Amino acid sequence: MVLSKYTKIYPSAEGADSRILYSTKNAATIIVPSGMIDDIEKGGLSEEEKETLVGLGFLVENPDQEKREMLGFISELNALNKSLRYVVVLNLDCNLGCKYCFEGVRKGKFYLTDEVEARFVDFVKRSDLSNKKDLQITFYGGEPLLSMERIISISKKVRTFAESKGIQYGFSLVTNGTRLKPEVVRRLTPLGLKSAKVTLDGPKRVHDAFRPFRYGSGSFDIIVRNIEEVCDSVRIQVGGNYTRGNYREFPLLVDYLMDRGLTPGKIPMIKFDPVVNESSEFALPDFHDGCDSTEEPWLVEATILLREEVLKRGYRQPKIMPSPCVMALDDSLIVNYDGTLYKCPGMIGRKECCIGDVASSANNSRGSHGLDDWKNEDCLACSYLPLCFGGCKYSKLVRDGNMRGVNCKKKYFDGTLEGLVAQDVRYDL
Amino acid sequence: MKREIVIVKKGVDKKVMAAGMCCHGAMLPLIFEPVIFETM
Numbered sequence A: 001m002v003l004s005k006y007t008k009i010y011p012s013a014e015g016a017d018s019r020i021l022y023s024t025k026n027a028a029t030i031i032v033p034s035g036m037i038d039d040i041e042k043g044g045l046s047e048e049e050k051e052t053l054v055g056l057g058f059l060v061e062n063p064d065q066e067k068r069e070m071l072g073f074i075s076e077l078n079a080l081n082k083s084l085r086y087v088v089v090l091n092l093d094c095n096l097g098c099k100y101c102f103e104g105v106r107k108g109k110f111y112l113t114d115e116v117e118a119r120f121v122d123f124v125k126r127s128d129l130s131n132k133k134d135l136q137i138t139f140y141g142g143e144p145l146l147s148m149e150r151i152i153s154i155s156k157k158v159r160t161f162a163e164s165k166g167i168q169y170g171f172s173l174v175t176n177g178t179r180l181k182p183e184v185v186r187r188l189t190p191l192g193l194k195s196a197k198v199t200l201d202g203p204k205r206v207h208d209a210f211r212p213f214r215y216g217s218g219s220f221d222i223i224v225r226n227i228e229e230v231c232d233s234v235r236i237q238v239g240g241n242y243t244r245g246n247y248r249e250f251p252l253l254v255d256y257l258m259d260r261g262l263t264p265g266k267i268p269m270i271k272f273d274p275v276v277n278e279s280s281e282f283a284l285p286d287f288h289d290g291c292d293s294t295e296e297p298w299l300v301e302a303t304i305l306l307r308e309e310v311l312k313r314g315y316r317q318p319k320i321m322p323s324p325c326v327m328a329l330d331d332s333l334i335v336n337y338d339g340t341l342y343k344c345p346g347m348i349g350r351k352e353c354c355i356g357d358v359a360s361s362a363n364n365s366r367g368s369h370g371l372d373d374w375k376n377e378d379c380l381a382c383s384y385l386p387l388c389f390g391g392c393k394y395s396k397l398v399r400d401g402n403m404r405g406v407n408c409k410k411k412y413f414d415g416t417l418e419g420l421v422a423q424d425v426r427y428d429l
Numbered sequence B: 001m002k003r004e005i006v007i008v009k010k011g012v013d014k015k016v017m018a019a020g021m022c023c024h025g026a027m028l029p030l031i032f033e034p035v036i037f038e039t040m
Helices: A034-042 A047-055 A063-071 A073-080 A114-126 A144-164 A182-191 A204-210 A220-230 A247-259 A298-312 A393-400 A410-426 B014-019
Strands: A007-012 A015-023 A029-033 A083-089 A134-140 A168-175 A193-199 A235-242 A269-274 A332-335 A340-342 B006-009
Touching (some): A007 A410, A015 A034, A015 A410, A029 A410, A063 A073, A073 B014, A114 A144, A134 A144, A144 A168, A182 A193, A182 A220, A193 A220, A204 A220, A204 A247, A220 A235, A235 A247, A247 A269, A247 A298, A298 A410, A410 B006
Parallel strands (some): A083 A134, A083 A332, A134 A168, A168 A193, A193 A235, A235 A269
Antiparallel strands (some): A007 A015, A015 A029
């Protein structure tokens, strides 16, 4: 028996005599006496200890076999996935003028039409629902609530179809929150609205500078008021996009939300992510403050600090565990307003990333998108593989102009994972 | 003397992993819980 390749050993807060063992392949986490680590290598474990560690995935009989199993990890998750998921880009229009919008110059008065809606609904009806329990749509934009009647029309049709097949239908919104009024939630909930992700980029001063209305005034107060008015009726996740220059101010937002009564009981999760630069082809010309790579050192501090600030105020954070990228899921597609199909929302409008059209079908993208490029000896030997699987193809495309090869996150995890796992232990995630 | 293994977390079932997906822009902590349909 040997230690699994996908085990990380970190110091424990309980003292020098103990260590945290964390499995990147299943997120199992244990605290053991330091001497036990030596005994794993020397073969000095008791049968009981051995049995426990094998059961949790920390000990394996055959490291080569473990590597072979890792090759099939994503396929296994796909086989277990009971959801058919679509992200539908309803329009590329928006009432805000965010300084860093990644859709950049792709934006405009482009809306999903009746004709595309009919083709999309037919496409859904042709999809393979064997083994599926639910059909999920994320309505996206632009700003999806500029297409309110389209959401209603699509949901009525898709819901009727799903129910006729004995599966559940539900949808969510990724919205800027300015139009998320109680009346909107009242109309959409009976049709399957489950949740809405709303963006607040830090405290009012920062948010209003980054996410003003197109005519110039700030959007912060309206969004917070809307959240207050709807959060008892629909699940709200607050997201926020930070830059190197403003991330330290984001905890002020969390304090402000708490002061307004938007406590963890009202909005369970707040999650902050960095703004990612777009390629010059699509980027807004005056914004260059996003990040290009996980290797930027400030991201290590920002990631751990912001997660800590959110957790210590009682809000939830996603656990650190393997979870497939949207691109790796066979049964997940992005539908652009014109009916073209993609694997990632960041790729809409890029001809080289288009994999089909709702009028016909989706092509297999594994080869063209390099989704198996992590299947090499270096990646298989990396303890972070189950948390990475080749990294973000979108950011690789933006940075390098292609999706071939991997977007290695080793440096990032070297800097962050110990702190993130310690948080998971401390906050019992 | 018997040594204690403190199990903080037993490990996540692959069915749970399969229900999640990474959000656009979340290129960092790649993990994204099934935010939208957790209850489904």
